[in-house]
Amino acid sequence: xxxxxxxxxxxxxxxxxxxxxxxxxxxxxxxxxxxxxxxxxxxxxxxxxxxxxxxxxxxxxxxxxxxxxxxxxxxxxxxxxxxxxxxxxxxxxxxxxxxxxxxx
Amino acid sequence: xxxxxxxxxxxxxxxxxxxxxxxxxxxxxxxxxxxxxxxxxxxxxxxxxxxxxxxxxxxxxxxxxxxxxxxxxxxxxxxxxxxxxxxxxxxxxxxxxxxxxxxxxxxxxxxxxxxxxxxxxxxxxxxxxxxxxxxxxxxxxxxxxxxxxxxxxxxxxxxxxxxxxxxxxxxxxxxxxxxxxxxxxxxxxxxxxxxxxxxxxxxxxxxxxxxxxxxxxxxxxxxxxxxxxxxxxxx
Numbered sequence: 001x002x003x004x005x006x007x008x009x010x011x012x013x014x015x016x017x018x019x020x021x022x023x024x025x026x027x028x029x030x031x032x033x034x035x036x037x038x039x040x041x042x043x044x045x046x047x048x049x050x051x052x053x054x055x056x057x058x059x060x061x062x063x064x065x066x067x068x069x070x071x072x073x074x075x076x077x078x079x080x081x082x083x084x085x086x087x088x089x090x091x092x093x094x095x096x097x098x099x100x101x102x103x104x
Numbered sequence: 105x106x107x108x109x110x111x112x113x114x115x116x117x118x119x120x121x122x123x124x125x126x127x128x129x130x131x132x133x134x135x136x137x138x139x140x141x142x143x144x145x146x147x148x149x150x151x152x153x154x155x156x157x158x159x160x161x162x163x164x165x166x167x168x169x170x171x172x173x174x175x176x177x178x179x180x181x182x183x184x185x186x187x188x189x190x191x192x193x194x195x196x197x198x199x200x201x202x203x204x205x206x207x208x209x210x211x212x213x214x215x216x217x218x219x220x221x222x223x224x225x226x227x228x229x230x231x232x233x234x235x236x237x238x239x240x241x242x243x244x245x246x247x248x249x250x251x252x253x254x255x256x257x258x259x260x261x262x263x264x265x266x267x268x269x270x271x272x273x274x275x276x277x278x279x280x281x282x283x284x285x286x287x288x289x290x291x292x293x294x295x296x297x298x299x300x301x302x303x304x305x306x307x308x309x310x311x312x313x314x315x316x317x318x319x320x321x322x323x324x325x326x327x328x329x330x331x332x333x334x335x336x337x338x339x
C-alpha cells in the first residue's frame with residue numbers, strides 16, 4: 001500500500017521504543033502493519049537522513065560483529081513533532097473512517 | 105534495454121553505484137556503509153529462512169527497490185559532485201565581482217575624504233554602501249566555504265544561496281532611500297534631476313555587478329554542460 005508522506009511519522013513512532021538501526025526499523029514497520037505497509041527499503045535511508053538533518057532524530061555508530069552500525073534515536077524535538085503528527089493523523093483517519101462508515 | 109533509459113542494476117554493487125554515484129564523496133562515505141550493512145542483513149535473513157544464496161541476494165535487491173528513485177531522494181538530501189562544481193563556479197565569480205565592487209565603493213568613500221568639499225552625498229551614504237557590499241561579500245564567502253567543506257547538505261547550501269540573493273536584493277532596495285535621506289537636508293543646493301541621476305547611478309552600479317555575475321556564471325555553466333561526461337555519453 002502506498003503511504004507516501006507517512007514514512008517519516010512511522011519512523012519517528014518506531015524510534016519511541018528506543019534507538020534502532022535502518023534494517024530493523026524497516027522490518028518492524030512491515031511486521032507491525034502485518035505486511036500492509038510495504039515500501040522499498042532503499043527510500044528509508046534518505047528519509048532517515050532527512051529527519052536527522054531536521055534534528056528530529058540523532059544517530060551514532062556502533063561496532064557490531066565487526067560491522068559498523070548506525071543507530072538512530074528520537075530527539076526531544078522529534079518527540080514533539082511526533083505528538084503533533086499523531087494527533088493530526090488520528091483526526092484525519094477518524095474523519096475518513098466516519099465518512100466511509102456512513103456510506104457503507 | 106530501451107534507449108535513453110538508465111540500466112537496471114543487476115546486482116547490489118550496481119544498485120549502490122546507481123544510488124550514490126553522483127553524491128559528493130563525504131555523502132557517499134556516510135550512505136554506502138549503511139546500505140551495505142542493510143543489504144547484508146537482508147541476505148542473511150533470507151538465508152536463515154531457507155532461501156539459496158542467489159535467491160536471497162535477488163530478494164534483498166528487490167526489497168531495496170528502484171536505485172534511481174533512491175538516488176533522486178539522496179540528491180535532495182546531499183550535494184552532488186555536479187552541483188558542487190556549478191555552485192562553486194557561481195560562488196567564485198560572485199566573490200570576485202563582490203570584491204571588485206567593494207574596492208570601488210571604498211575608493212569612492214576615500215574620495216570623500218580627499219575632496220571633502222567636492223561631494224554630492226553625505227559620508228554615511230558611502231558608509232552604507234560599504235556596509236552592504238561587505239555583507240554581500242561575506243555571504244558569498246560563506247557559500248564558498250560551505251561548498252569547500254562538502255559536508256553541508258543540499259538544504260544548507262540552498263538556504264545560504266537564498267539568503268545571499270535576498271541580501272543582494274535588499275542591498276539594492278536599501279540604496280533607494282539612502283540618497284533620498286542624504287538629499288533632503290541639502291535640498292536647497294540640489295535639483296530633483298541631480299537626485300534622480302545619483303539614484304540611477306547607484307542602481308546601475310549595483311545591478312550591473314549582479315548581472316555580470318549571473319552572465320559569467322551562465323557562460324561557464326554552458327561550457328561545463330558541453331563537456332559533462334554524462335551528457336557527452338548521452339549525446
